[in-house]
Amino acid sequence: MAFWMGRGKALSFETDDVRLHSRPGFYGLYAVSWIALPALAVSLLFSIAHIFNLFTVPAPMLLATTLGLGSAGLWFALSHINANFRARQAVEKVMRGLLFTAAAISILTTIGIVLSVVFESVRFFKVIPIWDFITGTQWQPDTAFLIGAGRTNESVAPPLFGSLPIFAGTFMITLIAMLVAVPIGLFAAIYMSEYASHNARGHLKPMLEILAGIPTVVYGFFAAITISPLIVNIAHTFGLEADYTNALAPGLIMGIMIIPFISSLSDDVIRAVPQSLRDGSLALGTTKAETIRHIVLPAALPGIVSACLLAISRAIGETMIVVMAAGLRPNLTANPLEGMTTVTVKIVEALTGDQEFDSAFTLSAFALGLVLLIATLILNIISIMVVRKFRQQYE
C-alpha cells in the first residue's frame, strides 16, 4: 500500500517538462522502508527487552507503538517525496544495509554456537577439573544428579567424567568408517574420472550421491536392524562373541555413508589435474594404471587428503547412526565386536533425559560438544589450507 502511495505521489509531480529523478518504483520502495524499518526495529527492541527480562510491553501497546511509528514514517516519507528527491540513492543504501544484516547473521550463528558451547562447558569444568575430564578412564555420571540436588553423602560414589573411553570409541568407529570409505571412495573416483565415459560418469556420480542423501536416521535403523544381527551371526560362525551394539556395524554403515564425500571431491580434484601431465607420462610408454598411480594421484594428493579430512570430520560428528546402532556403555577396548560409545551418543544421552539442566551430567554434553567443535574446526581449517595449496599449484 505504502509502495503505491509513494509511487503515486511521485508520479503526480511528473509532467511533460518535469522529469522524476528516479524511477517511480523507487519512491514506492522508499515509503515502504520508512514504514517497515522503524516498526521492525521497535518490535525487535521490545522482544530483546522481553528476553532479557528487563521489561515486558503489553501486546496492545506494542501494536499501537508499531502502528504509530509506521504511520509517522509513512508521513515523513511522503512529505519528502518530490520530483528532485533522490529516492534511488536512499533505497540503495537501505538495501545494502539489509543485505549486510543478513550476511552478519552467519557470523552471529558461529558466535552463538561457540558461546553456547563454551559458556556451559566452563560451568562444567568448574565442577569437574578439566584434567580429569581429558585423562580419566571411567565415565560414571549416574550419581551426578545427587550433587545437583544437594544430596551428597558418603555412601554414594562420586560421579566420574573421564572421557577417554568415549574418545576411544569415537576413534574406533571413525577408523572403521574410513577403512571402508577411503578405498572404495578413492577407487570409485579413479574409475569415474579416468576410465568411465563421460556419459557413464554422468549417471554414476548422482547414483553414488544418493548414498549421501539418505537420512542418517535411516542408516541407523538399517545398521541396528539388519547389519548388527548379521555381524553377530557371522562372528558366531567363526566362534567369536559379538555384542548386538558392536562398533563394527555403525562403523561399516558410516563408511558407506561417507563414500560419496570422498569419491565426489576426489573425482573433482583428479579431473583438475592437467591433461598434459597424463599425456606426457603415457608418451613415455607407461600403462594407464602406472600413469594414474605415479603421476595423477601424487598430483591430486592434496585434494584427496583434504577430502579425507572432511570425511573424518563428518564421521566424528555423525550422530544418528551411532545413537541407534552403537552402545551406550563407554568401553576402553580395541575389539570392534564389543559395544562402544561415542561423543555424540553421550551428548544425546545427556540431553534427552529428564535431568535438571544444571546437573553436571547435562553440562557434560556441552563439554563434549566443545571437544567436537574444536576437532571439526581444526580438521576443516587444515583441509581448506591443503586445498588452497593445491589450487595454487595448478590454476
Add this chain to the structure above:
Amino acid sequence: MNNSTQPNNFISDEKKLRQKRRERADSRFHWYGLTALGLALAFLVFFFVDIIGQAVPAFYQTEVKVNIHYVEAAKTNYNKAVDHKLRRVVSRAWLRTLPVYLKRHPELIGNNIKQWVPADSRVDQYIKQHNGHGLKSKYQRIVDAMAEEGRIRQVFNIRFFTSGDSKLPENAGIFSAAVGSIFTLLITMLIAVPIGVMTAIYLEEFSEDNHFTRIIEVNINNLAAIPSILYGLLGLAIFINFAGVPRSSALAGGLTLALMTLPIIIIATRAALQSVPSSIREAAFGLGASRWQTTWHHVLPLAMPGILTGSIIGLAQAMGETAPLLIVGMVAYVPDAPDNILEAATVLPAQIYTWAGESLRAYEERTAAAILVLLTVLLSLNGLAVYLRKHFERRW
C-alpha cells in the same frame, strides 16, 4: 629395418614377462575401480531391497470377521462387545472407539452384527509370518481356525497415513509427524531461504573485498562443516533456554534447522550468482542502472534456477535431519497433529527414531514403511532439483 619384421629378436623373454606383468597390473587396477563402484552400488541395491521388503507388509492391515455384540454394557466396558476368547484377537485400539460410537448410534444396541474389524497387532504379525510376533499359542490356534473359515483378510492400511503415533501399533501412523515436518520445514524455508539468498547477494554483488568479507566467507565454509548435533546444542542453549521458545515445538526445530541449512543455501546461491557472466552486469551498469537494479532485474532472474536447486537440496537435507531435533526435544510421543508452531510436534525422521526403539515387532515394519515414505519424498525433492538444473541450465 629388421626390427619391424622380426621384432621378437630384440625383446628378451625377461622384458616380455615384465610387459605382461605390467599389463596385468593395468587391468587389475581397472578392476579395482569397477569393484569399488560395484560394491557401493550393490550396497545401494541391497539397502533399498531390504527396506522395501520390510516396509511393504506395513501397508497391509489384517482384519478379522467377528461377531460384535452391541450391548448396553459395552458402553462402559468395551470388552463386553466381543466373545471372551476373541478379546486378544480384535484390535484394542478399535474396541476403545466403541463406547463413543455406541453413544452416537443408540439404535444399534441389542444387535449382533458380524463384521470386519482390525486385528490386534500380534495377530497381524502372526498372519504375516514374522518372527517375534508375540502371539500366544492358544490364540495362534484360534487365528488358524479363523483363517480356515475365511474370516481373515488383509486390506490396505489407510490408518497408517491418517492417524498419529500410538502406543498400540495397529493404530500408529505418520500423520502427526508429517504435519510436524511440514510446519518445521515451512519455518526453515521462510527463514533460511531469504537470509541465505540475501547473504549470498551481499557477498557476490555488493561487498568490497575487505577483511570483513573474507571473515564471513571462511566462516560460512566452517559452518557448513560443523556437525549438525552442535546446531542442536545452539538451539537448546539460545532458542530454548535463553529466548524462551517452547521445547519440542516446531518453531524451535525450524529455527535450529534454518541455521543449519543457511550455509548450504548461501554456498549454492553464490555459485549460481557467479555463473552469471559479468558482461550482463556491465551492460546494466552501462545503461545507468544502480547496483540494486542490476541485481534485482538482471542477475537474480538469471541465477534463479541455481538458487532454487540449492534451496531444494538444502531443505531436503533439513527434512531428513534428526540429531539437532533430538536435542531440542522434538523426539516426543505426539499422538495428535500440532495446530500451531508453538505446540509439541514431531517430525518424520524423529518418528522413525522413536519407532525404531520400540520393542514390539509390529513397529519394526512401520519404521521401515515410514522410512520408505521419507525416502520417496526426499528422492523426489532431489529429483526435482536435478530436473530444474538440467532444464534451466544455461551455458554462457
